[in-house]
Amino acid sequence: MDHGRNRRNREALLDAARSIDHAFSARELHQAAKKLQPALGLSTAYRALERWREDDLIEDAGTRDSEAVYLMCAIGEHHHHLVCASCGSVSTLDGCALASVRKAAEAVGFELNDQALASLPGRCAQCAAA
Amino acid sequence: MDHGRNRRNREALLDAARSIDHAFSARELHQAAKKLQPALGLSTAYRALERWREDDLIEDAGTRDSEAVYLMCAIGEHHHHLVCASCGSVSTLDGCALASVRKAAEAVGFELNDQALASLPGRCAQCAAA
DNA sequence: GCAAAGACTGAGAATGGTTGTCAATCCTGT
DNA sequence: ACAGGATTGACAACCATTCTCAGTCTTTGC
Numbered sequence: 001m002d003h004g005r006n007r008r009n010r011e012a013l014l015d016a017a018r019s020i021d022h023a024f025s026a027r028e029l030h031q032a033a034k035k036l037q038p039a040l041g042l043s044t045a046y047r048a049l050e051r052w053r054e055d056d057l058i059e060d061a062g063t064r065d066s067e068a069v070y071l072m073c074a075i076g077e078h079h080h081h082l083v084c085a086s087c088g089s090v091s092t093l094d095g096c097a098l099a100s101v102r103k104a105a106e107a108v109g110f111e112l113n114d115q116a117l118a119s120l121p122g123r124c125a126q127c128a129a130a
Numbered sequence: 131m132d133h134g135r136n137r138r139n140r141e142a143l144l145d146a147a148r149s150i151d152h153a154f155s156a157r158e159l160h161q162a163a164k165k166l167q168p169a170l171g172l173s174t175a176y177r178a179l180e181r182w183r184e185d186d187l188i189e190d191a192g193t194r195d196s197e198a199v200y201l202m203c204a205i206g207e208h209h210h211h212l213v214c215a216s217c218g219s220v221s222t223l224d225g226c227a228l229a230s231v232r233k234a235a236e237a238v239g240f241e242l243n244d245q246a247l248a249s250l251p252g253r254c255a256q257c258a259a260a
Numbered sequence: 261g262c263a264a265a266g267a268c269t270g271a272g273a274a275t276g277g278t279t280g281t282c283a284a285t286c287c288t289g290t
Numbered sequence: 291a292c293a294g295g296a297t298t299g300a301c302a303a304c305c306a307t308t309c310t311c312a313g314t315c316t317t318t319g320c
Contacts, residue, residue, distance in 0.1 A: 006286065006297060026278080041299035046278070062246075066307090067277065080231075082240045091238050097231040101210075101223070101250065108221050109255030110212045116192075116251045120231065125239030136268060136315070156307080171270035176307070196278090197306065 012036035013048045017058070017072045022088035023119070025067040061119040064088055071119065080117070084124035091124070142166035143178045147188070147202045152218035153249070155197040191249040194218055201249065210247070214254035221254070 016032035017024070024032075030045035049070060052058040058070045061083045071081065071090055080098065082091040096102075098117060105112050146162035147154070154162075160175035179200060182188040188200045191213045201211065201220055210228065212221040226232075228247060235242050 009298080039299075043279090043300080044298060047297090082235055082238070082242075084240070085243065091235075091240055093231070093234055097234060100230065101227040104223055104227060105212055105221075105250070105252065108212070109258070110214075110221055110252050111258055112212075112250060112252040113215065120235070120242060121246045122235065122240050122242040128239070128241055139269080169270075173271080173308090174269060177268090 009033075009037055009040050009044055010048070012040060013045060017048075017052075018074075020072075022090055023061040023064065023069040023071045023083050024088070025064065025069050027067065029070075056115075059118040060116060061088075061090075062121050081119045082124075083119045083121055084127055085121050086123060086127035089124050089126075090119075093120075139163075139167055139170055139174055140178070142170060143175060147178075147182075148204075150202075152220055153191040153194065153199040153201045153213050154218070155194065155199050157197065159200075186245075189248040190246060191218075191220075192251050211249045212254075213249045213251055214257055215251050216253060216257035219254050219256075220249075223250075 012033040013029065015036060016029055020028065020032060026042070026046050026049055029049065030040070030042050033040050033045060049058065052072070053060070053070075058072045059081070061069045061071045061081070062085070063069060064085060069083075069088060071083070073081065073092075075092070078096050080093045080096070082093065083089075097120075098112065102112050142163040143159065145166060146159055150158065150162060156172070156176050156179055159179065160170070160172050163175060164170050179188065182202070183190070183200075188202045189211070191199045191201045191211070192215070193199060194215060199213075199218060201213070203211065203222075205222070208226050210223045210226070212223065213219075227250075228242065232242050
């Protein structure tokens with residue numbers, strides 16, 4: 001079984017990550033998870049992100065205001081996200097948008113970093129207008 | 131006219147940036163330029179990068195060992211680079227490899243950050259083998 | 261020429277996100 | 291209940307980058 005603080009912490013972090021609908025930083029995740037588990041420390045949030053990254057549960061979504069941001073996506077198939085650098089909002093692109101690039105790269109023996117390119121940076125319509 | 135230390139510093143930094151054939155960090159640029167102008171300070175290297183970035187003389191090439199790296203490319207036409215995360219070596223892709231992505235993004239009102247996507251991260255053949 | 265005004269520089273301090281350390285706490289198997 | 295091991299939160303340490311500032315250089319007005 002798996003009771004007690006550890007499990008509650010892990011659940012709080014997972015629930016927080018899943019409930020945030022935009023790209024989030026370690027600090028944001030920590031603050032959101034703290035609402036469920038007030039004693040939860042920042043280190044634990046960083047450690048969760050580290051583990052999730054190893055297990056490919058989250059993807060690196062670049063940086064916003066000099067903070068690294070991540071996003072958790074439930075879709076299993078290979079696809080890409082458009083991440084707004086201002087507000088962090090996420091749009092999903094169906095299918096692999098980089099197939100042609102990957103092909104061109106392979107032609108010179110270069111293997112693209114899929115993890116780094118899962119999220120593509122830019123600016124959403126709303127932030128571009130403002 | 132434009133004599134004296136200022137000009138010599140600027141030239142040393144430009145010469146250094148142009149002579150480096152791979153993606154370089156602020157520290158690398160500083161060390162290379164110091165061989166031409168030993169008194170040159172690290173702050174000045176950072177300031178040069180800042181100005182070059184504003185003037186689009188360099189492009190952001192991601193990070194390597196938790197240092198931001200840049201590359202200076204003389205080609206005027208729009209194109210992309212493949213940057214090895216291990217050794218920093220650069221391969222050039224002719225033409226715009228992201229046209230289809232840009233189109234898909236525009237369909238949802240999202241404008242891609244061209245500057246950030248000018249360099250695509252990955253691993254070169256040599257480093258992948260090692 | 262010369263001096264004052266202003267821009268630039270180098271050294272070092274400050275910043276801040278991230279990582280490391282460590283004693284205390286928790287969980288599991290016995 | 292207890293021992294061994296893993297996890298945790300608080301805090302220190304790290305380090306790339308930015309900020310600050312007094313000293314220096316460059317230019318401009320005369």
